[in-house]
Amino acid sequence: QQQVKQSPQSLIVQKGGISIIxxxxxxxxxxxxxxxxxxxxxxxxxxxxxxxxVSEKKEGRFTISFNKSAKQFSLHIMDSQPGDSATYFCAAxxxxxxxxxxxxxxxxxxxxxxx
Amino acid sequence: xxxxxxxxxxxxxETGTPVTLRxxxxxxxxxxxxxxxDPGHGLRLIxxxxxxxxxxKGEVSDGYSVSRSKTEDFLLTLESATSSQTSVYFCAISxxxxxxxxxxxxxxxxxxxxxxL
Numbered sequence: 001q002q003q004v005k006q007s008p009q010s011l012i013v014q015k016g017g018i019s020i021i022x023x024x025x026x027x028x029x030x031x032x033x034x035x036x037x038x039x040x041x042x043x044x045x046x047x048x049x050x051x052x053x054v055s056e057k058k059e060g061r062f063t064i065s066f067n068k069s070a071k072q073f074s075l076h077i078m079d080s081q082p083g084d085s086a087t088y089f090c091a092a093x094x095x096x097x098x099x100x101x102x103x104x105x106x107x108x109x110x111x112x113x114x115x
Numbered sequence: 116x117x118x119x120x121x122x123x124x125x126x127x128x129e130t131g132t133p134v135t136l137r138x139x140x141x142x143x144x145x146x147x148x149x150x151x152x153d154p155g156h157g158l159r160l161i162x163x164x165x166x167x168x169x170x171x172k173g174e175v176s177d178g179y180s181v182s183r184s185k186t187e188d189f190l191l192t193l194e195s196a197t198s199s200q201t202s203v204y205f206c207a208i209s210x211x212x213x214x215x216x217x218x219x220x221x222x223x224x225x226x227x228x229x230x231x232l
Contacts, residue, residue, distance in 0.1 A: 034219075
């Protein structure tokens with residue numbers, strides 16, 4: 001119940017296309033869902049996050065779509081650029097419950113945007 | 116980078132030796148975390164701290180210990196390093212409980228690449 005399942009493992013998209021990465025969770029106590037972007041040799045960087053009281057959140061070219069009933073959420077990167085090539089991680093956590101607030105991470109998606 | 120530094124950034128050591136990694140933050144955050152990152156596993160929580168001298172285990176804590184004697188420093192110790200502990204180690208802080216936090220926003224340091232021969 002503590003898992004977050006992420007797919008696909010890798011993704012190749014043409015410049016200008018839409019990149020879509022999906023995650024699924026089981027624990028209904030999760031109520032904070034961030035996405036992280038990581039470039040080689042760097043730490044993960046928080047990209048965008050959502051709470052389940054909204055179905056979509058958009059920041060620039062990045063959009064999170066959230067389906068509470070299906071327990072799924074996805075990251076959409078519009079007009080993908082070569083500079084978006086990185087590894088993307090989804091994560092989930094109980095937002096306010098307990099002292100720990102552990103983030104549970106997906107296994108990552110390696111995105112390559114071809115020029 | 117949320118004012119997080121990690122030291123050393125790279126380390127090569129031999130099996131059986133003790134190793135200590137340091138995480139330092141400058142913004143007085145209460146919550147701090149140690150993760151390891153390995154191919155195919157994403158990021159896995161080793162230990163975390165919710166205050167000075169308050170720590171607890173994560174999902175992969177065997178072979179690791181931590182200490183937090185002051186707010187700004189969180190130390191991760193490998194008591195007797197093994198080859199299976201070769202990994203990239205990340206420290207993180209959480210904004211949980213702060214005014215502008217949406218939830219458990221965590222910000223990561225630059226990482227320490229540890230190789231155990």
